[in-house]
Amino acid sequence: MTTRNDAQTCPMHARTLPTDGTPLKPSATFGVWREEGGATPLVYPDGHEGWIVTRHELAKEVLADRRFSQQPHERFPMPQDRAAVRDLDDAGLEAIRVADLLGMDGDEHSRLRRLITSRFTVKAARGRQEFVQQVVAEQIAALRDHGAPADVWVDYAQPISARVHREVLGIPDSHAQRFWDLFVQRSTRQEQFDFIRDVLALKREAPGDDLLSDLLAADITTAEVEGLALVMMSSGRDSVAYMIATTTTALLANPEQLAALRDNPDLMPAAVEEFMRYGAMFLTLFPRTATDDIELEGLTVKAGQTVSVSPVGANRDGRRFDHPDAFDVSRDAFGHVGFGHGPHGCVGQQLARIEIGQAVMALVRELPGLTLVHAEQLEPMPFAHPVATYEAGSVIVSWT
Numbered sequence: 001m002t003t004r005n006d007a008q009t010c011p012m013h014a015r016t017l018p019t020d021g022t023p024l025k026p027s028a029t030f031g032v033w034r035e036e037g038g039a040t041p042l043v044y045p046d047g048h049e050g051w052i053v054t055r056h057e058l059a060k061e062v063l064a065d066r067r068f069s070q071q072p073h074e075r076f077p078m079p080q081d082r083a084a085v086r087d088l089d090d091a092g093l094e095a096i097r098v099a100d101l102l103g104m105d106g107d108e109h110s111r112l113r114r115l116i117t118s119r120f121t122v123k124a125a126r127g128r129q130e131f132v133q134q135v136v137a138e139q140i141a142a143l144r145d146h147g148a149p150a151d152v153w154v155d156y157a158q159p160i161s162a163r164v165h166r167e168v169l170g171i172p173d174s175h176a177q178r179f180w181d182l183f184v185q186r187s188t189r190q191e192q193f194d195f196i197r198d199v200l201a202l203k204r205e206a207p208g209d210d211l212l213s214d215l216l217a218a219d220i221t222t223a224e225v226e227g228l229a230l231v232m233m234s235s236g237r238d239s240v241a242y243m244i245a246t247t248t249t250a251l252l253a254n255p256e257q258l259a260a261l262r263d264n265p266d267l268m269p270a271a272v273e274e275f276m277r278y279g280a281m282f283l284t285l286f287p288r289t290a291t292d293d294i295e296l297e298g299l300t301v302k303a304g305q306t307v308s309v310s311p312v313g314a315n316r317d318g319r320r321f322d323h324p325d326a327f328d329v330s331r332d333a334f335g336h337v338g339f340g341h342g343p344h345g346c347v348g349q350q351l352a353r354i355e356i357g358q359a360v361m362a363l364v365r366e367l368p369g370l371t372l373v374h375a376e377q378l379e380p381m382p383f384a385h386p387v388a389t390y391e392a393g394s395v396i397v398s399w400t
Contacts, residue, residue: 014041014049021312023246023279023377023390024253024327030054030313039299042308044287045386050306051299052284054313056320056337058297062309064342065296068288069105091223092193099227102235102286102344109343112228115218117347119168119211125350128168132354135163136362149373152363152395157244158184160359165237168351169229170210171199183233196229236348239281243352244359245377245392246279250327251364252372252397257329262364268357271329275356276338277315278327283388284308285340311337369400 021027033040038058039051053059062068088096099112118124139160143150150156162184165171171179175198182192200212207213211232215225251258261267287308290301301307315336316324339346346352364370376393384391 014043015052016043017052017283017388019383020380021283022380023281023392024250026283026312026316030310030316034313034317037299038297039307044306048306050287050308051301052313053299053307053309054317055297056314056317056335058299059309059311059314059337060341061296062288062307063285063337063340063344065294066106066343067291067294068307069291070103070109070286070344071105071289088189088193091226092189094223095193095227095230096189097223097227098221099224099231101228101231112220112224113343113347115215115220116211116228116232119214120348120351122350125354128164128351129354129358131167132160132164132358135160135167136358139359140362140366143367148398149396150398152248152397153241153245153392154394156363157241157248157359157392160244161237161240161355164240164351164355165233168211169232170203170208170212171233172202175199175202179233183237189230192230192233193226196226196233200225200229236346236352239346240352240355242281242390242392243275243279243356245395246281246390247275247356247360248363248397249372249375249377249395250275250279251360252370253375253378254327257327258364261329261361265361265365267329268361269353270332270334272353272357273333273336274327274329274331275360277321277331277333277336280311280315280336280338281389282311282338283383283390284310286344286387309337311340367397367399369398371398372396373398 015029015033018027018029021030033052034054038055039053041049042052043049053062101109101112104112139156142159143156146155162180163176166173166176166179175195178195181187182195200216203210203212203216207216212229215228218225220228251261261271285308287306290303290305290307292303294301315321315338318324320335321331321333339349339352373396375395377391377395381391381393383389
């Protein structure tokens with residue numbers, strides 16, 4: 001495989017992330033870069049140069065290689081998150097320092113990650129199926145009460161993902177609105193830590209069958225408990241909601257695929273993999289920094305250089321997926337990197353599969369004549385995060 005290694009010494013070849021794509025039609029620039037080589041020189045928002053990986057095989061190698069560190073993670077995200085922590089108390093700063101899984105490597109990362117994985121195994125996810133079904137049914141009823149037209153993003157996807165998230169973590173119903181205000185609508189880190197401490201105080205008095213109770217029972221420090229609680233309350237929920245909204249858009253824009261799924265609901269487990277491949281949220285995952293000089297698939301990365309993997313690019317690599325720009329719910333799309341890969345792969349992916357599948361199936365089955373009125377995401381939108389992710393936007397639908 002050839003890669004434009006000559007470009008790392010020639011700034012004129014360095015590129016910036018394209019902004020002309022959408023979730024269902026990524027920028028053609030990714031295809032151009034992929035044909036040039038497995039990785040392309042990239043200028044990051046803070047001005048430094050690194051690499052972006054757009055080929056599937058190389059993407060999985062980078063994500064699995066422990067010589068690529070999540071640090072210095074603090075470069076990303078950028079100004080808005082720095083503002084959010086500006087007035088954070090010392091305990092909050094310590095919690096972020098010791099338990100930010102997105103910025104940790106090696107044994108420390110593995111030790112803390114093991115504390116949460118039992119709640120997200122295949123068995124644990126299957127044990128949540130009935131609860132997810134109940135949440136989805138209640139939200140379908142809420143849609144009917146609301147009446148058409150409705151916004152899949154605001155009125156359906158986000159409430160489902162937030163409710164399931166609260167159940168797994170153990171956030172009581174009495175704190176549902178505050179969770180929504182602070183973590184769905186967003187606020188300062190201090191307000192979020194104040195909320196976390198309130199909830200943890202309740203869980204100490206009345207432990208439950210949930211993740212927060214697990215953390216309190218584990219042999220870890222208070223800072224680690226609070227830091228992991230912040231990570232878990234902040235992560236995953238938005239990605240599930242995004243996939244529900246984006247998949248709905250894809251199906252309503254491709255009526256033959258919608259019909260195939262309605263006619264054969266048994267396609268859904270495999271179709272979820274196609275949803276994740278075709279509508280990937282992350283243009284780039286959190287960047288990695290090479291800890292050594294590394295040679296992979298013809299790419300030479302110098303120690304200290306930054307490398308970002310693009311799920312959007314890798315999931316449409318024709319070397320791995322036939323007709324990669326086609327949306328096909330009967331495709332074998334297993335092996336995509338929509339959930340990441342390797343030691344930092346999405347810990348909640350098994351539960352996410354169930355949420356996405358059940359939420360989408362209920363929409364297309366329970367609302368006859370479901371049609372797409374308008375979806376913001378069909379036109380380019382600003383990225384949802386400095387670590388570039390697509391925004392779901394409003395997805396307005398109607399039904400008979």
